[in-house]
Amino acid sequence: MSVITLGNGRQVGDYLKPYVVAELNTSHFGDLGIARAMIDEAKAAGCDCVKFQSWSAETLYCDSYYQANAIAKRIVKKFALDGAQLKELAEYAAAQGIDFASTPYSIQEAEFLLSECKAPFIKIASMELNNLPYLEQLGRLGAPLVLSTGMGSFEEIREAVRAIEASGNRQLIILHCTSIYPSPPQLIRLQNIAGLRSEFPAFPIGYSDHSQGIEIPAAAVALGACLIEKHFTLDSSRIGMDNQMATEPEEMRAMIRACHRVQEAMGGAGRVLSEEERAQALKMRRSIVTRRALPAGHVLTEADLDAKRPGDGIAPSQLAVVLGRMLKQDLGAETVLTWALLADHEPAST
Numbered sequence: 383m384s385v386i387t388l389g390n391g392r393q394v395g396d397y398l399k400p401y402v403v404a405e406l407n408t409s410h411f412g413d414l415g416i417a418r419a420m421i422d423e424a425k426a427a428g429c430d431c432v433k434f435q436s437w438s439a440e441t442l443y444c445d446s447y448y449q450a451n452a453i454a455k456r457i458v459k460k461f462a463l464d465g466a467q468l469k470e471l472a473e474y475a476a477a478q479g480i481d482f483a484s485t486p487y488s489i490q491e492a493e494f495l496l497s498e499c500k501a502p503f504i505k506i507a508s509m510e511l512n513n514l515p516y517l518e519q520l521g522r523l524g525a526p527l528v529l530s531t532g533m534g535s536f537e538e539i540r541e542a543v544r545a546i547e548a549s550g551n552r553q554l555i556i557l558h559c560t561s562i563y564p565s566p567p568q569l570i571r572l573q574n575i576a577g578l579r580s581e582f583p584a585f586p587i588g589y590s591d592h593s594q595g596i597e598i599p600a601a602a603v604a605l606g607a608c609l610i611e612k613h614f615t616l617d618s619s620r621i622g623m624d625n626q627m628a629t630e631p632e633e634m635r636a637m638i639r640a641c642h643r644v645q646e647a648m649g650g651a652g653r654v655l656s657e658e659e660r661a662q663a664l665k666m667r668r669s670i671v672t673r674r675a676l677p678a679g680h681v682l683t684e685a686d687l688d689a690k691r692p693g694d695g696i697a698p699s700q701l702a703v704v705l706g707r708m709l710k711q712d713l714g715a716e717t718v719l720t721w722a723l724l725a726d727h728e729p730a731s732t
């Protein structure tokens with residue numbers, strides 16, 4: 383099972399306590415006051431990290447496309463955060479004790495996030511999966527990378543991972559993701575988490591979620607997901623980009639609780655019995671008991687014996703060993719047999 387260390391020393395690995403990222407995306411509506419309140423709520427809900435998106439018209443759109451695209455213009459104007467705002471939010475997050483990250487859409491933005499915002503990792507959005515030159519450039523920055531894989535085939539993911547490895551960077555988390563907002567369960571194919579792990583055993587596998595509700599991230603944790611990214615909002619009734627599919631604080635809290643409980647419950651495939659369960663067996667299992675009063679010297683037969691609680695005597699699984707042995711003393715009916723009550727030699731055959 384793979385583990386990597388984020389820039390702030392936090393270890394993230396398969397089947398460990400999942401690192402939970404609140405994806406704030408545009409649910410701050412470009413308002414720093416809302417963004418700060420979201421950081422507070424994400425922290426209170428138990429998230430490990432708040433993540434923004436550092437896009438701008440110049441780094442995302444070809445100018446001719448942008449000028450002709452009224453929706454893109456409206457989104458950028460309303461929702462984009464500039465460097466100064468991101469830095470302010472990063473400092474605010476640090477003061478609240480929660481990690482800050484943002485998805486960059488250019489190498490300059492990535493450099494800015496690492497140097498000015500102290501981001502502990504660089505997130506790579508699914509849309510960049512086939513942007514191999516960019517992946518290699520990001521890899522050369524030397525920071526841990528979190529690669530989302532929505533819309534991508536296994537072959538494209540292999541190429542992306544090869545591009546990152548070519549940069550010499552092996553600090554990589556790969557996220558299963560379905561880029562449909564919201565994603566219906568039948569399109570999520572959560573077992574891809576296991577598929578990615580067997581394909582890329584050197585890297586921990588996480589999950590970037592676009593489903594509604596909390597069950598699917600918790601199930602991802604059962605599959606060992608090391609990181610859960612979940613869209614977050616203060617008010618999902620507000621019309622926004624993908625604000626309406628985002629999770630409100632109470633639901634985020636419930637999701638994190640479910641994820642942590644599932645992770646705690648996973649254990650290993652090996653059968654390890656706790657002290658508590660061993661003690662329980664002494665109460666709940668059965669022991670070999672006498673059906674009736676029997677005299678000293680009596681040689682035990684099946685008709686003499688039964689199996690009843692408690693379980694601290696001779697286990698019923700030992701019946702074959704007990705049969706034919708002689709009693710050392712008189713016993714009343716309903717006596718729990720112990721080895722000390724039996725003569726330790728085989729009785730003489732009659």
Ligand SMILES: C=C(OP(=O)(O)O)C(=O)O
Nearest residue numbers: 435485507508530559590
């Ligand atoms: C779009 C993003 O991520 P994902 O592909 O994981 O949804 C992002 O981080 O900006």
